[in-house]
Amino acid sequence: MSWFSSTFSSSIGRKFAMALSALFLVFFLLMHLTTNMLSVFSANAFNEASHFMGTNPVVQFLLQPVLIAAVVFHFVMGFILEAKNKAARPVKYAKKDTGNATWISQNMIYSGLVILAFLVLHFIDFWVPEMNYKYIEQLPAVTDRYYGELVHKFQNPVRVVAYVIAFVLLSLHLLHGFQSSLQSSGINNKFTPGIKKFTEIYAIAIPLGFVLIAIYHFINH
């Protein structure tokens, strides 16, 4: 067996690859929130940042494909691991007590599925129209259109509610997933209690930021 397949077909190798994609996505969330935050303080700044992100070749043709690959990998590997883990216990217990394990740690696949459903909606909402605008219809660059598009999307209360639900699930997913990705990478030492606290604050603060921005635009426009 080659080095690559013996490493990444092993349960630990797969979990490590899962952890690396998770940590990349965790960092991406911070970037995304920072951009969204600009929309609260300045329409111009948000337009400028969005225009830069939407036209910069490094972002468009390097970071964007890497991001999409990380998202797809994280979901596909999540499903593969879930299927393998389910197969490891073909006969279920008649009575099961999950003990001290948290609900979310036992149900990451379900929070992940809600996040996946949200991502589909998010792509239909923003990414597909954007790709259509730029690369298919090749419409002229309008640098100040982004803020208006964002505000327009958050006029619909159904979308805002879906947005809030998805981010609550994302928060729960991160509450277990962020620190779990560090453990899967072999990081557990004397700093772990502090790091765990940080991951928990991050897991609540980042999704809360997205939710507050959505509610802000819903209320103010």
Place this chain on the structure above:
Amino acid sequence: MDLKLKIWRQKNSSDQGQIVDYDIKGVSPDMSFLEMLDVLNTELIEKGDDPVAFDHDCREGICGMCSLQINGKPHGPDAAITTCQLHMRKFNDGDTIYIEPFRSRAFPVVKDLVVDRSAFDRIQHAGGYISVNTSGNTQDANAIPVNKDNADHAFDAATCIGCGACVAACKNASAMLFVSAKVSQYALLPQGQVERKKRAEQMVAQMDAEGFGACTNTGACSAECPKEISLTNIARLNREFLNSKFN
């Protein structure tokens, strides 16, 4: 006290198996759980029925032979004990108790509550040892200085009795806590260094080949472990494996 028992009965590994109800009366709160099953089996034998098969050996909490998923928990409701150390005073008169075998694809049921845990032996054979030449010149282990923290952690890991409660508790039937304890006890000591990389690689490969699931860090294993093996061992196993592959 009087109890209603719901016990998994399965004639052999190819039988479907099912939960069978038994009423048992006059159970003493001072009995151990296994003694209660002994009483039930005596009654079954007297009636001409097949007694319930279950694993046990030392009945002192050290051999790792007893098992049983009791009311959904490996080794029952108490913490840091094996089934043989569980006493009936932990239950109330009139309780219904579910008794099932440890469930995992890698632990096939042999009969009733007895499962074949030889998958653990095969993982051990894959690397859970050190090669020592015993030709008469073996160095006294006590003569090799060992950092006190490492010695303590290695000892903690070495308290694993290989009962399989970690597999039974894990939603993925993962054996990571067991394997991590066995890898850790050598990784932390000078004697374990020579085969360090090979050990992590081969034991993990065997663990996967046996059909155990992957670790999703829920912590259920450590909480149910009768020897309270810590999750830090799993992080160490991850490090040992990744080091063996990337270093």
